[in-house]
Amino acid sequence: MKKLFKLIPLALMMTVALTACDFDIFTIHVDEIQLSDNEIQLVVDQTYQMTAYVYPADATNKGITWTSSDESVAVSSSGLLTAVSEGEATITATAKDISGVSATAEITVIEGVGLQKTELAYTYSDYIENNVYSLDNAPSIGTAKLLVVPVWFNDSSTYITSESRKANVHSDIERAYFGTPEETGWHSVKSFYEEQSKGALTVEGTVTDWYEVGQNSSYFYTKYDGGDRTSSLVTTVVNWFFNNNPSESKSDYDRDDNGHLDGVMLIYGSPDSQVMPSAGDNMWAYCYWLQGSPGSVNNPTPNVYFWASYDFMYSESTALSRAGSFYGNGDTSHATVDSHTFIHEMGHVFGLDDYYDYSDNQYSPAGGFSMQDYNVGGHDPYSIMALGWADPYIPNNSMTITIGDFQSSHDVVLLTPSWNTIDSPFDEYLLLELYAPTGLNQMDATYQYSGGYPKGPTDPGIRVWHVDARLTRYVYGSYSSNFVNNPTAGNVYHAMSNTYYSSPEDLDYISPLGQTYANYNLLQLIRNNTSVGYTPTTNLSSNDLFEQGDTFNMDTYKKQFVEQGKLNSDTNLGWSFTVNSLSSSSATITVSRQAA
16 A cells, blocks of 8 residues: 555656646747847937847747836836936846846937927818818827728628638728737737827727628729719618617717717728729728718717728738638738728828829829828828827927937927918928838838838938928819918818829819929928939838938929929028938937028
8 A cells, every 4th residue: 555655646746747848848938039229329208119029939928028227218018218317228128938038228318409399289180170171080189989890792702701701801800900919910000000199099999790781792883883872881881880789879989079970991891993803993992071061979970981892901812711712902921910001091081191193193202101102101200290199399590409210209300491370280391200110110111011012211211201281272162372371271171282293184183273283292202312303203212311421401402392492382491401320219410590
């Protein structure tokens, strides 16, 4: 009996040992951490989002603990750095698993120039509320709550081939709109805009069950008939959802209390016309408006809506796996679900324009690499200012300014001959930002989006924008060339667009003032190339960025301005600048006021 007694603990020990061995076999430990930057200079009060890349990518526990060696730099649990005071600190990112692997970055904090940012007084919400058409937009400040409706046609089973795959696509729509970066492999609409707004906006919403239309997809194929049918469908699905969900309140989907739902998103279960040419021109991705009168606070009505195919979430191989057919018009090479198109169209839902050229000229005024241009990268500084997410530095005299990279800091320098007295972004000026292949630029600067889309530069540099966001008013049956910058003036509309004139078909998209203003752009990238004119055909490259030692003045780069060295208003800018130093995290620029 004694021998048997001794064998029992031995068996238990073997079981414990085997269990521990099994645990070790199935636990993948972290063996390396790389940081997005190893040496950074920040200005007091500047923030910077540090990113830790954990290897191997399939490590069991990829959690990171962030610490700072000095009170001059604070670091959050997500790696957000805040420059508190002058000094130096070592930031350490340590793996939370038992490996103890870590990586460090050296941070230097300096005092910035005494210039304060100018708080802008108006946003696109003011513009949309007072525009000449009965448009609407989702709020860009506070909370926007979206109603996302997957739409099922009688022939959708041709493309989404089983009930399990129908459930897959529904789940992927939920991830594409409201998923975390970990769930999507990049960003959802929600996570993108919450990061882009630096917390000024929260995106919420509901993905409904599939709505069964009772029609084949061909019923919606052409814009002439299908567009009207799509608009009618918006009202139908809204009524269907709220009638069948009495616990849901319409007013909860109108967070700015303007009498309209914040946004209705229809994701249809049929391929778009680019991947299936037999589909009509209405089978695309677009944002539009019902343009009806607003309802009440307690019973808001739909207005702004979005119409797009499920196939924008997938590359062909992923579409075959998730939906059962190869129709895919996205890129999931480096993500599990692709939200690029949904994010771009959400920009329209907030009120933003397209920044690419609709005409057959195929010019590239804004350079391609920004979200409202070719669906890649983060948003440009003008858009972010006009949505209320950033305020500019506006110097009055010559000075040296240090700024952080734009995607992390929202620092931007605005140069103007005379700033308007109402602090409106709807004016004409130049913007200087530090572009870096980090933050929301990182994915599309690291990997080229499929289909020949522009890839962002991998080196930092100063990106210069010419903004002409002046407004025209519709008065007595026509648009006035007496421009205004107050979006609350009434019956306002953008005086400029990014579409050039090539044929009469372009008249709906160029400046409402006609061909005389067709070459003036709402948003134009100024390339670091003195031979480029104001009708550029190439997309952003590293050669377009201003680097350390580069100098800009209007006369040297006059070919890129329609008025040859003057602003569109035919006035002198009155500024030049020199890039003193730059890195991926900060740049120092001297701006010089020129004599009139």
